[in-house]
Amino acid sequence: MEYTVIILLGILIIILIASIIRLGGRNFTQLADAMADMSRQNFKVLRPCPLCKSLLKPGEKVRMKVFTAPSPKKKSTQGTKAAMGIQDSLVHIYGCPYCDERSGPADLGPEESRAEIIPFGKATPDRRCPACKAVLRKTDYVVARMFEQEGKKPHLHVLGCTRCRSGL
Structure with missing residues (x-):
């Protein structure tokens, strides 16, 4: 049980580090704005x-x-x-x-x-x-x-x- 928790936390940390490296020196606000624009285009108001x-x-x-x-x-x-x-x-x-x-x-x-x-x-x-x-x-x-x-x-x-x- 303890080993599975440690392994899952290790995988989570590796994924977080990989996503930060992949983003590189980009500004996170630009990423958030781009994601918000994509969701606004798909959103329809009734x-x-x-x-x-x-x-x-x-x-x-x-x-x-x-x-x-x-x-x-x-x-x-x-x-x-x-x-x-x-x-x-x-x-x-x-x-x-x-x-x-x-x-x-x-x-x-x-x-x-x-x-x-x-x-x-x-x-x-x-x-x-x-x-x-x-x-x-x-x-x-x-x-x-x-x-x-x-x-x-x-x-x-x-x-x-x-x-x-x-x-x-």
């Missing part, structure tokens, strides 16, 4: 649908309609979004391909639409408004503002659904 919380596979998209405002004719003053190169648009979000399966009934009343807060990490069986947590009907959609800046990904800010924005 993003959730904002309405039903289903994880979307690469290539699956959320259906939305973007309404862009016409550009102003006069130059804007310093400090405004337009001066910083940020374009502001209104967006209607209808949901992902899985939301069609999860749509609530079309005749859901306001008292039935009130729902408890969804626990983090759990997919819901319904489409829900991210702002008021109400169950959305088939005809409902979510209203959001989209901020686009050159060189960056668009940022969405959810304002609410058609029901909580209209006061129903």
Whole structure:
């Protein structure tokens, strides 16, 4: 038993010394960065649908309609979004391909639409408004503002659904 432990430790030390010699005078941070870059290329992030919380596979998209405002004719003053190169648009979000399966009934009343807060990490069986947590009907959609800046990904800010924005 003692001999096997000593032999295994000896093999481990030899492997460590061989790997240090093989690396030579290289910088270990460069090696770590190269390994991190390889793992980042193979890593795919699944993003959730904002309405039903289903994880979307690469290539699956959320259906939305973007309404862009016409550009102003006069130059804007310093400090405004337009001066910083940020374009502001209104967006209607209808949901992902899985939301069609999860749509609530079309005749859901306001008292039935009130729902408890969804626990983090759990997919819901319904489409829900991210702002008021109400169950959305088939005809409902979510209203959001989209901020686009050159060189960056668009940022969405959810304002609410058609029901909580209209006061129903």
